Amino acid sequence: MPNPDRPHVVANPKPRDLPAPSVEEPVDPVPPLDPPSDVAAPELRSATGRPVRAAATTRAQQGAFLTTATGTRLRDTDHSLKAGRRGPVLLQDHHLREKITHFDHERIPERVVHARGVGAHGVFVSNGAAAKLSRAAFLQADVETPVFVRFSTVLGSRGSADTPRDTRGFAVKFYTSEGVFDLVGNNIPVFFIQDAIKFPDIIHAGKPEPDREIPQAASAHDTFWDFVSLHTEAQHHTIWNMSDRALPASLRTMEGFGVHTFHLVDEAGDTVLVKFHWKPAAGVHSQLWEEAQLTAGGDPDFQRRDLYDAIQNGALPSWTFGVQVFPDTEDETFEGIDLLDPTKIVPEELAPVQPIGTLTLTANPTNYFAETEQVAFHPGHLVPGIDVTNDPLLQGRLFSYLDTQLTRLGGPNFDQIPINRPHADVSDMLRDGFHQHAVHTGVAPYKPNSLDGGCPFHAGVADGAFLEVPSPVEGEKVREHPASFDDHFSQPRMFFRSLSPIEQEHVIAAYTFELSKVTWPQVRERQLAHLALIDERLCAEVAAGLGLPAPTPDPDVEVQDLAPSPALAQIVPGATYPVAGRTLGVVADASTRTADLQAVVDAAQAADLLVFVLGPHAGVADAADGTFAVDKPLYQVRSFELDAVVLTTATTPAADVPSRRDAKVGSPDHRDVGVDPRTLLLLSELFRQGKAIGALPDAAPALVQAGIAEDDPGVVVRGDAAAVTEQVLALVAQHRVWERLSPVG
Numbered sequence: 207m208p209n210p211d212r213p214h215v216v217a218n219p220k221p222r223d224l225p226a227p228s229v230e231e232p233v234d235p236v237p238p239l240d241p242p243s244d245v246a247a248p249e250l251r252s253a254t255g256r257p258v259r260a261a262a263t264t265r266a267q268q269g270a271f272l273t274t275a276t277g278t279r280l281r282d283t284d285h286s287l288k289a290g291r292r293g294p295v296l297l298q299d300h301h302l303r304e305k306i307t308h309f310d311h312e313r314i315p316e317r318v319v320h321a322r323g324v325g326a327h328g329v330f331v332s333n334g335a336a337a338k339l340s341r342a343a344f345l346q347a348d349v350e351t352p353v354f355v356r357f358s359t360v361l362g363s364r365g366s367a368d369t370p371r372d373t374r375g376f377a378v379k380f381y382t383s384e385g386v387f388d389l390v391g392n393n394i395p396v397f398f399i400q401d402a403i404k405f406p407d408i409i410h411a412g413k414p415e416p417d418r419e420i421p422q423a424a425s426a427h428d429t430f431w432d433f434v435s436l437h438t439e440a441q442h443h444t445i446w447n448m449s450d451r452a453l454p455a456s457l458r459t460m461e462g463f464g465v466h467t468f469h470l471v472d473e474a475g476d477t478v479l480v481k482f483h484w485k486p487a488a489g490v491h492s493q494l495w496e497e498a499q500l501t502a503g504g505d506p507d508f509q510r511r512d513l514y515d516a517i518q519n520g521a522l523p524s525w526t527f528g529v530q531v532f533p534d535t536e537d538e539t540f541e542g543i544d545l546l547d548p549t550k551i552v553p554e555e556l557a558p559v560q561p562i563g564t565l566t567l568t569a570n571p572t573n574y575f576a577e578t579e580q581v582a583f584h585p586g587h588l589v590p591g592i593d594v595t596n597d598p599l600l601q602g603r604l605f606s607y608l609d610t611q612l613t614r615l616g617g618p619n620f621d622q623i624p625i626n627r628p629h630a631d632v633s634d635m636l637r638d639g640f641h642q643h644a645v646h647t648g649v650a651p652y653k654p655n656s657l658d659g660g661c662p663f664h665a666g667v668a669d670g671a672f673l674e675v676p677s678p679v680e681g682e683k684v685r686e687h688p689a690s691f692d693d694h695f696s697q698p699r700m701f702f703r704s705l706s707p708i709e710q711e712h713v714i715a716a717y718t719f720e721l722s723k724v725t726w727p728q729v730r731e732r733q734l735a736h737l738a739l740i741d742e743r744l745c746a747e748v749a750a751g752l753g754l755p756a757p758t759p760d761p762d763v764e765v766q767d768l769a770p771s772p773a774l775a776q777i778v779p780g781a782t783y784p785v786a787g788r789t790l791g792v793v794a795d796a797s798t799r800t801a802d803l804q805a806v807v808d809a810a811q812a813a814d815l816l817v818f819v820l821g822p823h824a825g826v827a828d829a830a831d832g833t834f835a836v837d838k839p840l841y842q843v844r845s846f847e848l849d850a851v852v853l854t855t856a857t858t859p860a861a862d863v864p865s866r867r868d869a870k871v872g873s874p875d876h877r878d879v880g881v882d883p884r885t886l887l888l889l890s891e892l893f894r895q896g897k898a899i900g901a902l903p904d905a906a907p908a909l910v911q912a913g914i915a916e917d918d919p920g921v922v923v924r925g926d927a928a929a930v931t932e933q934v935l936a937l938v939a940q941h942r943v944w945e946r947l948s949p950v951g
């Protein structure tokens with residue numbers, strides 16, 4: 207316990223938004239908790255848009271006493287009704303049967319793809335720049351629109367790790383005044399296939415193999431590489447997946463893309479073609495492969511937790527929403543790039559991303575199942591002013607997302623689930639069906655009618671009716687694609703050659719690792735032949751890692767040398783990014799002076815970092831002259847949780863320490879004989895991961911014991927606590943100390 211007469215340092219007072227429980231089970235009934243007002247479910251409405259009950263009654267738990275599902279109060283929920291204390295259970299026990307029956311049916315099918323996800327509420331504020339291009343009400347200047355965002359991995363099951371090498375979903379539901387608009391995008395701007403009819407094929411190939419159901423949430427296996435090496439239009443998405451983009455450091459630090467080209471339509475009905483982009487305020491950052499592997503074991507929920515903690519602690523993640531704009535020409539191409547081909551990007555150097563608003567995530571969900579699991583996105587949820595194009599991938603999606611909810615959410619009324627409910631009036635004339643919640647009034651759910659006064663009426667354009675873009679359509683029915691879809695290698699080459707040298711090394715390592723997991727030599731060789739077309743060095747290095755000869759490029763395949771696009775590189779020399787929301791670990795123990803610890807915490811928190819004090823045990827630990835609250839004990843914390851570390855401990859100079867083996871964890875005086883081995887492990891991992899390391903002068907010998915020299919790049923040992931922290935923060939702003947990682951120059 208902290209002593210009120212001595213200093214006590216607390217860094218991290220707000221881990222979760224829950225009232226503190228008492229030690230004993232409470233005995234007096236109290237009214238149940240309300241959800242926080244900013245995340246309360248929208249009002250329950252009838253299908254005619256009128257509220258049917260007071261908002262407060264949409265709360266799941268309404269009273270102080272436990273009841274059956276039909277409201278009868280219960281005296282006991284711990285014992286079945288039995289014939290005598292030792293007798294058999296009676297069929298008469300309705301509470302038992304109701305409780306078990308409901309439990310038996312708690313699970314719904316997970317999403318067939320994107321099963322693993324995490325959501326958050328937020329707000330989108332338009333800056334009005336798109337108002338001249340689109341009549342959508344939510345894109346007019348300064349309009350604020352509530353949103354719900356769900357991020358996901360693609361291949362893993364609902365319980366899989368957050369950090370596999372995989373594409374991430376980035377789905378945004380805008381609850382606009384004109385109805386729901388869903389932008390169901392990914393963090394990679396291209397897709398594996400050009401036609402929706404191939405979706406079951408790529409997903410069957412990527413999911414765990416059907417005989418053994420392994421590997422979980424990974425592409426490093428035979429069937430994935432068999433498919434992508436045969437189906438060469440997948441090569442562009444595949445090289446993105448082998449890049450750092452597939453290992454986001456945090457959901458807060460990834461870009462999002464609408465992938466397809468969409469139409470924007472203005473008041474006059476004039477159209478442009480656009481591609482949507484989300485640019486994170488925190489910068490685009492990734493984990494290293496070693497970090498991702500450690501994370502999957504150490505904290506498979508890492509990204510879910512990271513998002514929750516950031517929002518909870520006020521480090522609100524935000525993204526700029528932007529569009530690349532193209533003239534809506536008859537051939538639907540721009541600078542020779544077919545805008546209907548979802549395996550192609552348009553480099554930002556050719557069409558800059560123009561900001562049209564800002565998305566900020568402001569609140570965590572109240573209930574995972576009700577919100578994140580039941581949210582149903584659909585690319586066909588459009589509002590006036592935004593329309594689809596003939597991209598054959600998008601066209602197929604327009605069918606799939608409605609269809610899949612029928613199984614997943616159990617029927618056609620999923621739009622009535624609170625998280626899916628529009629904030630605009632609904633008069634849809636859809637009736638009945640499983641889980642119908644609306645109490646529809648009137649007798650005439652058909653049009654035309656006179657019995658309900660002709661209601662509801664058709665809207666005209668002036669009333670905000672949605673009008674499809676009247677693009678002319680003609681042609682013979684064919685199962686073919688345009689010739690412009692045939693170039694599968696020029697953009698993968700452009701992507702690879704646009705990356706920084708470190709990122710290129712990561713791509714080489716990723717292909718080598720993944721293909722080494724492929725058991726069929728034929729599949730490896732087939733993929734190597736494609737790498738030869740993408741880039742000779744890439745192919746040669748992967749081939750060397752696999753112990754195979756590098757093939758020569760197939761002379762019959764024409765690959766263009768497109769100009770590199772610097773915007774595709776994540777690692778830009780000298781670039782700095784906001785540090786708000788990044789994490790700092792501060793190692794403290796009984797040798798720490800509380801003033802030093804407080805100074806480090808204050809300096810980091812002033813820059814809006816999330817600070818975790820790392821101590822020898824949980825709870826309150828002793829400092830040299832007081833106490834401090836431990837956020838993460840050293841036996842629990844791992845390097846992947848931290849962007850940087852500062853040591854505030856005093857250690858015996860290395861020369862005086864007889865042997866590392868003497869530093870036994872848990873021995874009462876282990877700190878007197880050297881550095882806690884867990885600190886040494888943490889330091890060596892953080893060092894390998896290129897993270898900033900700071901040490902107050904008394905702690906510097908610990909670095910030596912960890913094999914780190916004081917003048918190694920990204921190591922700070924000069925100055926007092928505040929000065930060391932400031933220098934560490936400057937390094938965090940670069941994301942990593944790249945000099946330590948760079949294998950080339």
Ligand code: HDE
Pocket residue numbers: 317318319320323356357358374375376377390391392397401402403405463464465466581582583599600602603606607608610611
């Ligand atoms: Fe999806 N996709 N998808 N997809 N997708 C689903 O819908 C589908 C595609 C994306 O957090 C499913 O409600 C087809 C591209 C995200 O709830 C399903 C095709 C892009 C999410 C479905 C694609 C995406 C999904 C499964 C090929 C990026 C998660 C559950 C034409 C632009 C949404 C569900 C969430 C989910 C079908 C391709 C993004 C089965 C047929 C391209 C982010 O309907």
